[in-house]
Amino acid sequence: MESVPIMEVSDPHPTLxxxxxxxxxxxxxxxxxxxxxxxxHRDSFGNIFKMSWFAExxxxxxxxxxxxxxxxxxxxxxxxxxxxxxxxxxxxxxxxYGDSHRIPPPLRDLRWNVGTT
Numbered sequence: 001m002e003s004v005p006i007m008e009v010s011d012p013h014p015t016l017x018x019x020x021x022x023x024x025x026x027x028x029x030x031x032x033x034x035x036x037x038x039x040x041h042r043d044s045f046g047n048i049f050k051m052s053w054f055a056e057x058x059x060x061x062x063x064x065x066x067x068x069x070x071x072x073x074x075x076x077x078x079x080x081x082x083x084x085x086x087x088x089x090x091x092x093x094x095x096x097y098g099d100s101h102r103i104p105p106p107l108r109d110l111r112w113n114v115g116t117t
Contacts, residue, residue: 016061019069021085029086033093053094053101055083 020028031037032051043049057079066074066081076084086094086101094101 016064016066017069018066018074018082018085021074021082021089022068023089029090033090033097038097048097050097051099053086053099055080055086055101057082 023030038048041049061081062079064081066076066085068074074081074085076082076088083101093099
């Protein structure tokens with residue numbers, strides 16, 4: 001697979017290539033949802049494994065322009081764009097396999113207690 005820059009950092013509204021969320025193979029997400037892959041990997045109980053999809057969301061992602069490999073708009077924008085790509089393109093498979101999609105808490109909501117007892 002060719003190497004493609006993920007973003008244009010000189011622009012305050014960077015362009016993010018979201019081909020990895022595409023239904024067109026080869027894409028990382030397409031490979032994970034491929035039935036031969038999912039059916040050949042089992043959890044410790046012998047069942048088809050389930051995944052939790054954590055969609056990155058922050059100010060950077062909210063300001064980005066989302067495009068497919070050919071430069072056409074991906075049809076999503078804003079804070080929830082990555083989650084929306086997953087649900088729009090893979091919602092049926094997420095439901096079929098019993099996967100879930102989660103919105104992680106913003107970093108400012110995380111509490112770190114390093115070195116305390």
